[in-house]
Amino acid sequence: MITTSGLTKVYSSRGREITALDGVDLHVREGEVYGVIGQSGAGKSSLIRCVNLLERPTAGTVTVAGQDLTALAGRGPRAGRELRRARSRIGMVFQHFNLLSSRTVQDNVELPLEILGKSGKERSRKALELLDLVGLADKSRAYPAQLSGGQKQRVGIARALAGDPKVLLSDEATSALDPETTRSILQLLRDLNRQLGLTVLLITHEMDVVKSICDSAALMEKGRVVESGTVSELLATPGSELAAALFPVGGDASGEDRTVVDVTFHGESATRPVVSQLARTYNIDISILGAAIDTVGGLQVGRMRIELPGRYEDNVVPIGFLREQGLQIDIVGRPTDRQPLLVKEGTK
Amino acid sequence: MNWSEMRPLLSEACWDTLYMVGWSTFIAVVGGLPLGILLVLTDRGGMLQNVVANKVIGQVVNITRSMPFIILMVALMGFTRWVTGTTIGREAAIVPLAIGAIPFFARLVETAVREVDDGLVEAVQSMGGNTWTVVRKVLVPESLPSLISSTTTTVVALIGYTAMAGTVGAGGLGDIAIRYGYQRFDTQLMWITVGILAVVISAIQFAGDFAARALHRRAGRSGPGPKLRLPRAKEPAAADVSKAA
Ligand SMILES: Nc1ncnc2c1ncn2[C@@H]1O[C@H](COP(=O)(O)OP(=O)(O)OP(=O)(O)O)[C@@H](O)[C@H]1O
Numbered sequence: 001m002i003t004t005s006g007l008t009k010v011y012s013s014r015g016r017e018i019t020a021l022d023g024v025d026l027h028v029r030e031g032e033v034y035g036v037i038g039q040s041g042a043g044k045s046s047l048i049r050c051v052n053l054l055e056r057p058t059a060g061t062v063t064v065a066g067q068d069l070t071a072l073a074g075r076g077p078r079a080g081r082e083l084r085r086a087r088s089r090i091g092m093v094f095q096h097f098n099l100l101s102s103r104t105v106q107d108n109v110e111l112p113l114e115i116l117g118k119s120g121k122e123r124s125r126k127a128l129e130l131l132d133l134v135g136l137a138d139k140s141r142a143y144p145a146q147l148s149g150g151q152k153q154r155v156g157i158a159r160a161l162a163g164d165p166k167v168l169l170s171d172e173a174t175s176a177l178d179p180e181t182t183r184s185i186l187q188l189l190r191d192l193n194r195q196l197g198l199t200v201l202l203i204t205h206e207m208d209v210v211k212s213i214c215d216s217a218a219l220m221e222k223g224r225v226v227e228s229g230t231v232s233e234l235l236a237t238p239g240s241e242l243a244a245a246l247f248p249v250g251g252d253a254s255g256e257d258r259t260v261v262d263v264t265f266h267g268e269s270a271t272r273p274v275v276s277q278l279a280r281t282y283n284i285d286i287s288i289l290g291a292a293i294d295t296v297g298g299l300q301v302g303r304m305r306i307e308l309p310g311r312y313e314d315n316v317v318p319i320g321f322l323r324e325q326g327l328q329i330d331i332v333g334r335p336t337d338r339q340p341l342l343v344k345e346g347t348k
Numbered sequence: 349m350n351w352s353e354m355r356p357l358l359s360e361a362c363w364d365t366l367y368m369v370g371w372s373t374f375i376a377v378v379g380g381l382p383l384g385i386l387l388v389l390t391d392r393g394g395m396l397q398n399v400v401a402n403k404v405i406g407q408v409v410n411i412t413r414s415m416p417f418i419i420l421m422v423a424l425m426g427f428t429r430w431v432t433g434t435t436i437g438r439e440a441a442i443v444p445l446a447i448g449a450i451p452f453f454a455r456l457v458e459t460a461v462r463e464v465d466d467g468l469v470e471a472v473q474s475m476g477g478n479t480w481t482v483v484r485k486v487l488v489p490e491s492l493p494s495l496i497s498s499t500t501t502t503v504v505a506l507i508g509y510t511a512m513a514g515t516v517g518a519g520g521l522g523d524i525a526i527r528y529g530y531q532r533f534d535t536q537l538m539w540i541t542v543g544i545l546a547v548v549i550s551a552i553q554f555a556g557d558f559a560a561r562a563l564h565r566r567a568g569r570s571g572p573g574p575k576l577r578l579p580r581a582k583e584p585a586a587a588d589v590s591k592a593a
Pocket residue numbers: 011012013018019020038039040041042043044045046047205
């Protein structure tokens with residue numbers, strides 16, 4: 001649904017050049033919620049702003065719903081008619097809501113419809129319908145100043161949906177909200193994604209956001225995508241930073257001659273009594289250093305950090321047993337013996 | 349001079365003043381609003397970025413704005429005659445008043461429009477709006493409280509300028525104050541004039557502030573609302589300062 005290839009953005013301000021995006025290849029499938037995470041300054045906002053060409057990329061292409069937006073003209077900062085039409089089919093939600101304070105809630109939602117030249121009757125019907133959808137039917141006559149942050153963001157979402165977009169872009173839509181409100185807004189985005197088949201590309205710096213609603217995720221660092229894939233692919237990638245961050249398990253080895261192993265369970269393997277089988281079969285004592293079970297992208301995933309007595313060399317057989325059970329094994333403090341499979345997106 | 353003599357004199361002068369101020373304010377708004385918006389749009393990073401045009405407009409505005417009104421009036425005599433066919437009377441006074449007020453108002457507009465959050469512009473662009481949409485739907489409505497304050501400021505400044513225009517036979521309250529109060533020592537008439545001016549100015553300020561505050565409150569912005577500012581001709585506009593920063 002959204003594909004960027006070789007996307008590069010270089011800002012030049014006062015003679016200095018800042019490479020905000022350095023050849024980003026991203027592929028967002030239709031109907032999924034895709035999270036982009038990264039530290040401040042990693043280039044996340046630049047990326048999302050390049051997707052609807054609010055920022056014109058220095059190089060590379062952006063394709064949304066099969067249309068190459070970078071090919072659409074618009075000299076300099078001005079967008080041509082075609083590009084503006086394409087933008088009207090891409091909804092955008094902002095961190096600071098960006099609602100017009102001079103307009104009522106309903107008039108804010110009607111704004112994109114005014115731009116599309118819809119009639120007054122159609123605009124108000126659509127606006128009220130959307131306000132109902134986001135649970136703000138009773139606030140249509142209020143001004144944004146009279147709303148809470150969460151309500152403002154709901155208006156922002158309703159507004160973004162007014163043009164019946166297939167794609168919704170969200171730049172830190174929940175960063176200005178408290179945890180409770182964040183959860184409800186994320187739930188709303190998830191519901192819209194399911195109900196309307198909306199493809200959502202969201203930017204965040206909170207792992208929890210990725211964890212609770214994303215089907216896929218990408219990690220950005222210094223203008224590059226360093227990891228990307230579906231959440232289950234990422235969790236299955238040994239040494240994946242994203243997986244580790246999604247699933248932090250702590251605990252240090254209790255002594256010198258110990259082997260620490262991270263075991264990741266997916267789906268049905270999560271319910272099998274693997275640890276006790278291991279202990280019985282090989283007659284070894286296993287200590288559990290840390291464990292977590294969570295739902296990531298709708299999947300039950302568990303991760304456990306266990307400690308086996310003896311060095312790695314002494315534990316080759318039990319570790320082999322665990323692998324045979326279809327579990328993902330990462331030996332902590334040892335370079336992974338499998339080549340880290342960099343999950344690379346194939347283009348559509 | 350008794351009241352029955354003064355009354356027609358004063359009422360005519362009032363109308364002359366209102367006539368001159370009304371028309372020149374109208375022209376100042378019609379000319380200054382687009383000019384001020386253009387100053388923002390053509391600036392570096394603006395939607396119609398054009399550094400040369402921005403510099404040229406900015407310079408013309410600055411020079412006209414810092415010109416003492418009396419000199420502007422004299423300098424524009426040829427132009428005034430060409431437009432109105434005369435250089436005396438209230439119609440003739442409107443020309444330099446309006447031309448002096450356009451850049452004054454334009455700078456105030458520029459400052460007001462710059463205050464509008466860039467995020468709103470971006471939001472409208474993301475919906476597929478063009479520059480004109482941004483101007484109509486965002487820049488003007490969102491800065492409306494400030495624009496109203498700016499208009500009030502301009503009206504008040506123009507009342508001051510009409511008094512000067514009065515010296516070249518434009519009529520109006522300033523003219524009365526000078527002719528009767530200064531030249532004929534009719535202090536009573538002069539004080540009445542001063543009183544009327546004070547009432548008119550207060551009423552305009554009150555109405556302007558009231559409207560601006562009402563809109564401001566509705567928009568829910570904190571603070572007491574846009575303050576009435578009376579920049580002097582020599583004072584660098586706030587916009588110039590922010591540009592230098
Ligand atoms: N308009 C601009 N002009 C110059 N440099 C810019 C501009 N916008 C962003 N940058 C620079 O590009 C880099 C990436 O910025 P970007 O806003 O994309 O980061 P981000 O990942 O969104 O960060 P944050 O989490 O803080 O929002 C930063 O170094 C930033 O300073």
